Amino acid sequence: MPDRVTLSNISSTAWEHPADRAALNSLRAIPGFDQVVRKVASFFGERGVRQLFLANAVRVGPTQRPKLWAQYQDVLATLDWQEVPELYVTQTPLVNAAAVGFDKPFIVLNSGLMELLNEEERRDILGHELGHIMSGHTTYTTIAIIILTLGINNLPFLAGIALLPFQLALMEWYRKAEFSADRAGLLVSQDLRITASTFMKMAGGKELDDSLSVDAFLEQAANYEGQNEFADKVWQVINTAFRTHPFGTVRAAELQRWVQSGAYDKILAGDYRRRDDAATPPLTSDIEDAVGYYGDQARGAMDSLNGVFDRARDAFSSAFKGSSGT
Numbered sequence: 456m457p458d459r460v461t462l463s464n465i466s467s468t469a470w471e472h473p474a475d476r477a478a479l480n481s482l483r484a485i486p487g488f489d490q491v492v493r494k495v496a497s498f499f500g501e502r503g504v505r506q507l508f509l510a511n512a513v514r515v516g517p518t519q520r521p522k523l524w525a526q527y528q529d530v531l532a533t534l535d536w537q538e539v540p541e542l543y544v545t546q547t548p549l550v551n552a553a554a555v556g557f558d559k560p561f562i563v564l565n566s567g568l569m570e571l572l573n574e575e576e577r578r579d580i581l582g583h584e585l586g587h588i589m590s591g592h593t594t595y596t597t598i599a600i601i602i603l604t605l606g607i608n609n610l611p612f613l614a615g616i617a618l619l620p621f622q623l624a625l626m627e628w629y630r631k632a633e634f635s636a637d638r639a640g641l642l643v644s645q646d647l648r649i650t651a652s653t654f655m656k657m658a659g660g661k662e663l664d665d666s667l668s669v670d671a672f673l674e675q676a677a678n679y680e681g682q683n684e685f686a687d688k689v690w691q692v693i694n695t696a697f698r699t700h701p702f703g704t705v706r707a708a709e710l711q712r713w714v715q716s717g718a719y720d721k722i723l724a725g726d727y728r729r730r731d732d733a734a735t736p737p738l739t740s741d742i743e744d745a746v747g748y749y750g751d752q753a754r755g756a757m758d759s760l761n762g763v764f765d766r767a768r769d770a771f772s773s774a775f776k777g778s779s780g781t
Contacts, residue, residue, distance in 0.1 A: 459645050460723050463535045467590040469727035470638040472709075475642035478628040479595070480557065485624055495598045495610070500556045504597055507604075508555055508563055512545035520544065526574065530581040533643050540588055542581075544569060550657055554584040560593035572659050576653040579644040586639020587706065592632050599625050634709050642722060647714055651676075652705045676704040 462469075482488060499507065515524050527542055540554070541561040548567040554560055562584045564577075572580065587593060602610065602622070641650045648669050655672040679702070713719055721727065 459529075459533055459643075461533055461535060462642060462722065462727065464643075464729040465534060465722070466728040466730045467586065467639075468633075469722055470586070470635060470642060471590055472631060472634040473639065475590075475628070475631040475635040478624070478631045482621075482624045482628045484619055485762060488621060492594070492598060493619055495601060496557055496594070499601065499609075501556065504556055504601075505561075507552075507601070509543060509545075512543040512563060514545060515542040523577070526578055527581055528576060530585060530643050532698045533584065534585060534589065534639070536585060536589060540585070548757070552580050552584055553596065553600065554587040554593050557597065562588075568657075571656050573651060575644060575649045575655065576647070579640040579650050579653045582638045582643025583642070584641035586636040587632070589639070590632070590635055592636070593763050595625070595628065596632070599629050633706065637706050638711055638713060638719075641710055641719065643715075645723065647710065650710060654703035654707045672704070673707055676707040676711070679704040679708070710730075734744050 487510060508602060513519060515527065517524055523544070524542070528539075531537075531539060540559070543561065543563045544566060545563055546566045548564050549573055550567045552562065552564045552568055554562050562581070564580065564584075568580065569577065587596060602625075637650070640653075644650050651669050651673055652667075655669060658672075659667075661667075
């Protein structure tokens with residue numbers, strides 16, 4: 456692998472997806488949002504969160520998984536991040552990683568993920584999780600994971616709060632935040648094929664005694680995104696409504712679009728917002744930037760869903776009129 460470009464003083468706003476910021480602003484506008492955040496954060500606290508996530512994990516350091524530690528230092532250097540969030544590996548077959556915490560966020564890699572990915576793909580994941588921290592995602596991510604893991608019924612202090620709108624909006628933001636972190640991962644790997652290979656393995660497992668093709672996966676991603684059949688669009692919405700992560704094919708296609716837009720190459724060439732001169736773009740800018748994305752993605756899908764509901768209503772009305780009754 457050739458020497459990577461160090462992105463000195465880069466601001467997270469340089470890579471953040473406009474739909475991420477727009478979805479977060481929509482989430483914050485929901486009545487009761489601040490109340491949910493305060494209640495969950497105050498109940499668990501920083502210590503409670505660490506206990507919840509680190510009951511059975513090993514902290515990575517110079518003498519504990521030193522190769523992974525050295526790679527992590529390289530990732531921090533690539534994004535020029537001076538803070539060193541704690542890094543842990545936990546034993547579980549589930550393929551996942553997370554950046555969590557309130558005051559002092561930390562990164563947890565599952566052993567299932569470590570076994571699945573090669574060294575370069577792990578670098579991409581570390582960049583992805585560091586991107587979440589740099590973007591300030593971890594408070595909301597932690598709350599989402601707690602709610603999904605423990606369940607609403609096991610959080611009695613949230614009783615009386617209308618949580619369904621909050622849950623739907625939280626999941627929508629969570630998925631869009633992944634698009635931002637995926638871009639951070641790519642800026643660390645600096646190789647789209649490595650990032651796409653990471654998505655491919657997370658979607659379908661490792662090669663074992665066979666072979667995998669990144670080109671075929673990217674073609675599959677383009678095919679999934681290009682489906683225009685009514686039923687296909689409906690199922691794409693239904694299948695993702697309560698997911699925390701977009702499908703691997705969608706993530707690969709989204710990164711392809713970002714690279715093709717020229718924004719990725721501009722950043723590597725040094726044309727990006729810096730932390731000391733980059734204010735967060737205003738909400739109006741986020742909405743304007745996100746309109747195109749939602750126009751092509753969510754709005755079309757919601758039109759499809761509205762069509763489903765209309766057809767179901769018409770079918771029900773016809774069946775009711777044709778019945779003899781009792």
